[in-house]
Amino acid sequence: MAFHIVLVEPEIPANTGNIARTCAATGTWLHLVRPLGFNTDDRTLKRAGLDYWHAVNIEYHDSFQEVKDKYKDSRFFFATTKADKLYTEFSFQDGDFLVFGKETKGLPAEILEQHPTALMRMPMTEAVRSLNLSNSAAIILYEGLRQTGFQGLK
Numbered sequence: 001m002a003f004h005i006v007l008v009e010p011e012i013p014a015n016t017g018n019i020a021r022t023c024a025a026t027g028t029w030l031h032l033v034r035p036l037g038f039n040t041d042d043r044t045l046k047r048a049g050l051d052y053w054h055a056v057n058i059e060y061h062d063s064f065q066e067v068k069d070k071y072k073d074s075r076f077f078f079a080t081t082k083a084d085k086l087y088t089e090f091s092f093q094d095g096d097f098l099v100f101g102k103e104t105k106g107l108p109a110e111i112l113e114q115h116p117t118a119l120m121r122m123p124m125t126e127a128v129r130s131l132n133l134s135n136s137a138a139i140i141l142y143e144g145l146r147q148t149g150f151q152g153l154k
Contacts, residue, residue, distance in 0.1 A: 001095040003144050004029040005137050008064050008111070009102040011037030018134035024052035027152055028141060033061045037102070064099075064111060071097065076118055079140060080107055081130050083119035090120055092144035094151060103133050
């Protein structure tokens, strides 16, 4: 098993490329939910992922509901600045799905409303609206990996 990162309608190719590289380094699955704000043959996307694309387990989906339907027995956690609980207050398990929204708007309200007990945030000053998407994904993923003993990683 492995963790899964879901990007719902990502907009910036460099962020997705950075996340793909993190996924390759950790054996994490990457799920991209359309519409994407870039072409998957985008040079910036490929450059950010360097030469690790062959090591990324990647799936494309036409909606977030498609992800939920395909992995209906899985646990999903949602990163949002609108959450009350910190990401460190959750107990992650191998196989969990970590869901992130688009860079400019975050996750749609309907997704947040459907999962009120699985919303998590990262602490930050009020001077900043949010962290960079690729940084957020890495921070939360590595907390999950830490909690599960970095299984399969050296």
